[in-house]
Amino acid sequence: MDKDLEPPHYKILNKAREMEREGKPVIHMEIGDPELSTDKRIIDAMYEAALKGYTHYGSAQGIPQIRIAISNYMSEKLNIEFTQDDICIVPGSKSAIYITLKTLGNNRERNRVVVLEPTWGIYYSFIKDLGYEALPIRLSMDNRWIPTKEDISKIEDSDFIVVINPSNPTGVVFSKEAVERIVEKALDNDSIIIADEIYFDLIYTSREFYSFFHTQYEKLVGLYSFSKTYAMTGFRLGWVLSKNKEFIRKITKGYQLLLTNVPEFIQFAGVRALELREIIDRNREVYRKRTRILSEGLKELGFKFIEPEAGFYIFTKVPEGFRDSIEFADKLLSQSYVAVAPGTAFGDYPGFVRFTTALKEETLRAALERIKDLLGK
Amino acid sequence: MDKDLEPPHYKILNKAREMEREGKPVIHMEIGDPELSTDKRIIDAMYEAALKGYTHYGSAQGIPQIRIAISNYMSEKLNIEFTQDDICIVPGSKSAIYITLKTLGNNRERNRVVVLEPTWGIYYSFIKDLGYEALPIRLSMDNRWIPTKEDISKIEDSDFIVVINPSNPTGVVFSKEAVERIVEKALDNDSIIIADEIYFDLIYTSREFYSFFHTQYEKLVGLYSFSKTYAMTGFRLGWVLSKNKEFIRKITKGYQLLLTNVPEFIQFAGVRALELREIIDRNREVYRKRTRILSEGLKELGFKFIEPEAGFYIFTKVPEGFRDSIEFADKLLSQSYVAVAPGTAFGDYPGFVRFTTALKEETLRAALERIKDLLGK
Numbered sequence: 001m002d003k004d005l006e007p008p009h010y011k012i013l014n015k016a017r018e019m020e021r022e023g024k025p026v027i028h029m030e031i032g033d034p035e036l037s038t039d040k041r042i043i044d045a046m047y048e049a050a051l052k053g054y055t056h057y058g059s060a061q062g063i064p065q066i067r068i069a070i071s072n073y074m075s076e077k078l079n080i081e082f083t084q085d086d087i088c089i090v091p092g093s094k095s096a097i098y099i100t101l102k103t104l105g106n107n108r109e110r111n112r113v114v115v116l117e118p119t120w121g122i123y124y125s126f127i128k129d130l131g132y133e134a135l136p137i138r139l140s141m142d143n144r145w146i147p148t149k150e151d152i153s154k155i156e157d158s159d160f161i162v163v164i165n166p167s168n169p170t171g172v173v174f175s176k177e178a179v180e181r182i183v184e185k186a187l188d189n190d191s192i193i194i195a196d197e198i199y200f201d202l203i204y205t206s207r208e209f210y211s212f213f214h215t216q217y218e219k220l221v222g223l224y225s226f227s228k229t230y231a232m233t234g235f236r237l238g239w240v241l242s243k244n245k246e247f248i249r250k251i252t253k254g255y256q257l258l259l260t261n262v263p264e265f266i267q268f269a270g271v272r273a274l275e276l277r278e279i280i281d282r283n284r285e286v287y288r289k290r291t292r293i294l295s296e297g298l299k300e301l302g303f304k305f306i307e308p309e310a311g312f313y314i315f316t317k318v319p320e321g322f323r324d325s326i327e328f329a330d331k332l333l334s335q336s337y338v339a340v341a342p343g344t345a346f347g348d349y350p351g352f353v354r355f356t357t358a359l360k361e362e363t364l365r366a367a368l369e370r371i372k373d374l375l376g377k
Numbered sequence: 378m379d380k381d382l383e384p385p386h387y388k389i390l391n392k393a394r395e396m397e398r399e400g401k402p403v404i405h406m407e408i409g410d411p412e413l414s415t416d417k418r419i420i421d422a423m424y425e426a427a428l429k430g431y432t433h434y435g436s437a438q439g440i441p442q443i444r445i446a447i448s449n450y451m452s453e454k455l456n457i458e459f460t461q462d463d464i465c466i467v468p469g470s471k472s473a474i475y476i477t478l479k480t481l482g483n484n485r486e487r488n489r490v491v492v493l494e495p496t497w498g499i500y501y502s503f504i505k506d507l508g509y510e511a512l513p514i515r516l517s518m519d520n521r522w523i524p525t526k527e528d529i530s531k532i533e534d535s536d537f538i539v540v541i542n543p544s545n546p547t548g549v550v551f552s553k554e555a556v557e558r559i560v561e562k563a564l565d566n567d568s569i570i571i572a573d574e575i576y577f578d579l580i581y582t583s584r585e586f587y588s589f590f591h592t593q594y595e596k597l598v599g600l601y602s603f604s605k606t607y608a609m610t611g612f613r614l615g616w617v618l619s620k621n622k623e624f625i626r627k628i629t630k631g632y633q634l635l636l637t638n639v640p641e642f643i644q645f646a647g648v649r650a651l652e653l654r655e656i657i658d659r660n661r662e663v664y665r666k667r668t669r670i671l672s673e674g675l676k677e678l679g680f681k682f683i684e685p686e687a688g689f690y691i692f693t694k695v696p697e698g699f700r701d702s703i704e705f706a707d708k709l710l711s712q713s714y715v716a717v718a719p720g721t722a723f724g725d726y727p728g729f730v731r732f733t734t735a736l737k738e739e740t741l742r743a744a745l746e747r748i749k750d751l752l753g754k
Binding site: 266 | 417
């Protein structure tokens with residue numbers, strides 16, 4: 001993997017870590033790592049499982065206990081029946097994306113991947129790494145980041161369509177119509193949809209979530225994670241969901257070859273988490289409040305963006321007076337020790353940056369003060 | 378990744394797991410998972426770290442604490458000075474092999490990889506998966522599995538040379554001369570050596586271990602793990618060692634893209650483990666005894682093999698009366714519920730099978746009884 005495969009915010013992250021080692025008081029707004037603790041009961045469950053001897057190699061697909069718990073959770077949330085066979089446990093969505101693209105690619109030389117952007121830059125990294133071809137569809141803030149009929153009409157014949165909904169970085173939730181139109185296009189072209197729905201359980205508005213699974217499209221892989229809802233980023237625990245048995249089989253084989261399995265004691269942490277669903281409600285409320293604080297603060301400083309409906313990011317235009325997002329991000333980090341992700345990390349958005357809002361109120365206020373100073377306001 | 382990328386013992390493993398689910402009393406001698414518990418103090422350290430809040434994203438290279446502990450351990454064991462910069466923490470050696478081959482491959486279309494076989498089959502899986510070309514050097518039991526001068530003279534110009542020493546599956550430890558001759562060849566051809574030295578601290582004989590690092594060869598990557606020495610297979614924790622800064626940098630980047638990082642609380646388990654080195658001595662003694670029990674039992678049943686000097690495998694000729702190792706392994710599993718790895722999992726060895734010896738004495742004795750029955754002795 002070449003250096004240039006890195007999404008640009010990794011450069012910021014690595015620089016920020018270096019500055020931290022030098023003793024600089026860096027505020028990390030470039031990665032989606034909530035400033036929030038994992039519930040002790042979840043950690044206890046992991047410990048107990050390890051003591052019970054779940055310290056051996058295991059099945060690549062995951063222990064039945066967690067797959068059953070997840071299938072119940074998803075069945076309940078989406079009102080669609082899932083079983084443990086529809087699930088493969090994964091150590092984070094990065095490897096899930098890589099292994100899904102890799103194992104479900106056809107044998108044509110160059111798989112074509114439609115990407116609705118702005119998107120999480122890692123998709124482009126893997127598309128490039130695998131020698132696939134990216135076909136970006138560039139959404140616009142003018143349409144509140146929702147794919148319009150015209151945007152969707154631009155979707156070409158492809159092997160994959162990659163969609164993040166609720167969106168990272170914009171935090172908008174796609175309309176039912178948009179989801180259905182994308183699926184129609186997929187059906188026309190026999191494309192596999194990778195629906196990254198990581199933030200589906202962190203929606204703050206009354207808007208109902210319309211999952212790609214609601215369309216009953218058959219060539220569909222969904223990506224989900226414990227990281228954000230349960231503040232468990234460091235556990236590296238998520239799942240791939242698909243009713244397509246062949247997809248789950250291939251993805252599982254990919255994991256068995258590459259990683260053997262996710263530690264079983266970590267999977268038991270996930271089982272316990274799903275018994276404690278009130279944590280999701282609690283954390284959602286925390287994230288909602290924090291997002292509002294940053295949103296109000298940024299608006300006061302003149303930033304222009306669409307109010308996020310979900311997740312914990314704000315994707316905003318770079319303030320006037322900066323050439324582009326790289327310049328703004330660089331200055332903000334080197335002069336004010338605030339790390340943000342430049343818009344080019346999410347596609348062709350040199351005029352935007354993404355802020356993570358999942359930080360403590362005092363951290364957010366400190367960041368806002370520093371930004372204010374940088375802007376000379 | 379195609380189905381045919383799987384090493385043959387995965388088919389056995391998956392079939393064995395299926396039989397287990399059907400209630401069959403399977404004995405697992407096909408994988409290297411010790412029937413031994415992880416020391417509670419190591420589990421406690423993981424728990425404490427998680428409680429302290431090491432539940433967030435971290436550096437892909439690993440926390441400094443574990444890299445310092447490992448560098449001290451390796452410096453001491455090999456009497457060579459290492460620093461934390463020479464180490465990248467990995468979730469098991471499979472991904473380490475994959476990422477090493479992938480990120481250190483040159484930009485030529487087809488990297489050539491010399492493989493001294495018998496070898497761990499996963500090497501061939503990844504070579505094939507990456508579109509590289511394998512150049513096997515087939516070692517022989519007649520030479521006690523040690524590469525001879527003639528074997529080494531067959532090493533062609535290549536991008537990589539892959540060596541497992543102490544050997545998996547044979548358990549022999551290469552002579553200093555063999556190691557030095559391999560390095561000479563690597564030097565001639567400017568090849569990167571991947572030295573899989575996972576079992577270096579589980580040597581039972583008085584023979585001194587001569588690491589590839591003792592040669593001071595510059596294009597060298599070593600692979601090591603907590604899995605076997607500490608009975609921590611399910612933690613997915615190991616490390617890549619190299620004095621080549623560029624190698625470590627590239628491998629770290631590969632991990633950052635694909636997996637973000639190994640859970641930090643798991644890394645703290647590793648830190649604690651390295652404070653408790655007496656566990657290695659204790660486990661080594663357990664493995665030595667178990668290996669001797671199986672070795673004596675198999676010899677009594679007429680099996681022909683070289684006595685292992687390290688690790689916990691016995692690589693033996695298939696007994697007379699069976700067409701090949703696949704037939705023997707299939708019959709042994711389906712009729713006697715004993716799973717073993719066929720020789721084809723390790724290269725061109727259809728006449729051999731690998732037994733894992735790291736099982737409890739009672740399990741080994743039960744397995745020996747079942748094998749005796751199958752052979753009609």
